[in-house]
Amino acid sequence: MPKSKHAVLSASSSHRWLSCTPSARLEQEFSDSCSEAAAEGTAAHALAEHKLKRALKRRSQKPISPYDCDEMDECTDGYVQFVLETLSDVKKSCADPLVLIEQRLDFSDFVPDGFGTGDCLIVADHTLHIIDFKYGRGVLVDAENNPQMMLYALGALRLFDSLYDITEVSMSIYQPRREHYSSWSIPVPELMTWTETTLKPKAALAFQGEGEFCPGAWCTFCRAAVRCRARAEEKLALAKYEFAPPPLLTDKDIEDVLAKLGDLTKWAKEIADYALDAALRQGKKWRGFKLVEGRSNRKFSDETAVAEAAKNAGFIDIYKTSLITLTEMEKLMGKKEFQNILGDLVYKPPGKPTLVPENDKRPELHISDAKNDFRENMED
Numbered sequence: 473m474p475k476s477k478h479a480v481l482s483a484s485s486s487h488r489w490l491s492c493t494p495s496a497r498l499e500q501e502f503s504d505s506c507s508e509a510a511a512e513g514t515a516a517h518a519l520a521e522h523k524l525k526r527a528l529k530r531r532s533q534k535p536i537s538p539y540d541c542d543e544m545d546e547c548t549d550g551y552v553q554f555v556l557e558t559l560s561d562v563k564k565s566c567a568d569p570l571v572l573i574e575q576r577l578d579f580s581d582f583v584p585d586g587f588g589t590g591d592c593l594i595v596a597d598h599t600l601h602i603i604d605f606k607y608g609r610g611v612l613v614d615a616e617n618n619p620q621m622m623l624y625a626l627g628a629l630r631l632f633d634s635l636y637d638i639t640e641v642s643m644s645i646y647q648p649r650r651e652h653y654s655s656w657s658i659p660v661p662e663l664m665t666w667t668e669t670t671l672k673p674k675a676a677l678a679f680q681g682e683g684e685f686c687p688g689a690w691c692t693f694c695r696a697a698v699r700c701r702a703r704a705e706e707k708l709a710l711a712k713y714e715f716a717p718p719p720l721l722t723d724k725d726i727e728d729v730l731a732k733l734g735d736l737t738k739w740a741k742e743i744a745d746y747a748l749d750a751a752l753r754q755g756k757k758w759r760g761f762k763l764v765e766g767r768s769n770r771k772f773s774d775e776t777a778v779a780e781a782a783k784n785a786g787f788i789d790i791y792k793t794s795l796i797t798l799t800e801m802e803k804l805m806g807k808k809e810f811q812n813i814l815g816d817l818v819y820k821p822p823g824k825p826t827l828v829p830e831n832d833k834r835p836e837l838h839i840s841d842a843k844n845d846f847r848e849n850m851e852d
């Protein structure tokens with residue numbers, strides 16, 4: 473079943489409304505337009521649900537979507553494999569665990585009108601397993617202290633705690649397009665302490681649209697993000713910089729500006745895109761600005777007529793053939809065959825050097841080594 477209906481305080485947006493309580497109500501002023509990535513995610517979940525049901529010998533009809541592709545097929549196969557392996561582990565200590573797929577979970581005892589849908593639950597003696605399939609590749613998601621999973625846990629405990637003696641909840645996230653898997657467990661009493669001390673008071677504030685606006689990483693998917701004053705103030709505060717007296721910027725000044733630049737340029741682009749979109753779609757006039765045509769390159773209007781005219785004029789060396797791109801080739805052959813046939817002929821050239829924050833996961837480029845290599849090659 474596709475995930476389409478969302479509560480005001482949904483589990484999937486809980487990281488945001490727990491961090492910035494007024495965001496849930498502010499977001500309601502903006503339409504919930506379904507992005508391409510969200511539609512693709514829904515299609516992947518529907519396929520994953522189907523495959524898992526079939527693997528567990530349950531009835532299901534294969535969903536068809538315009539997003540069907542080899543990658544989605546492989547990712548959903550991997551998810552099913554992951555669930556089956558978890559299930560087989562669980563069976564070592566519990567003969568007859570219960571497996572629920574796309575289960576609606578009601579956590580409204582703790583969050584007003586709160587509900588969500590768990591991708592897969594495995595209910596066994598002592599331990600409740602919650603598995604979440606993430607098809608997105610944009611943001612890496614961890615299971616540790618993940619409020620979405622903790623809310624699902626509360627909804628699942630409400631259903632099964634009286635039937636099974638559950639003492640612990642194990643939460644797993646399977647995110648194949650980032651080759652990422654994350655798992656975390658929490659004893660039930662600890663979960664209930666978090667519920668009483670953090671979740672309930674914040675959910676009550678969020679439902680009323682009260683509390684402090686608090687910008688942070690969670691703003692990324694907030695529907696109010698572009699127009700949010702608190703976020704704009706935070707970004708503009710970043711831009712304010714008190715330079716010391718010397719006429720030239722010091723290294724420290726440049727380091728400070730660099731540290732703020734990524735966040736600022738991203739926000740500035742969002743504002744520019746929003747303003748352009750409003751001007752184009754709604755005819756919005758922004759004082760001091762006007763819409764103009766961007767630069768464009770010349771093109772042939774009719775390639776057949778061009779070839780004809782060129783040949784008639786005696787120019788015959790007018791065609792070139794080129795290979796389709798690597799991605800197109802991989803799609804054409806499928807990942808496995810592509811690897812078999814062309815794997816040895818693929819290489820990855822070094823990327824253009826980029827300055828990134830220290831905590832970036834990529835290894836550091838040692839530019840002095842690269843320079844030395846270059847010099848040695850020249851001297852040989």
Ligand code: SF4
Pocket residue numbers: 488492494495498685686687688690691694695696697698700701702703
């Ligand atoms: S953009 Fe950020 S600060 Fe503004 S309402 Fe949304 S989550 Fe809160």
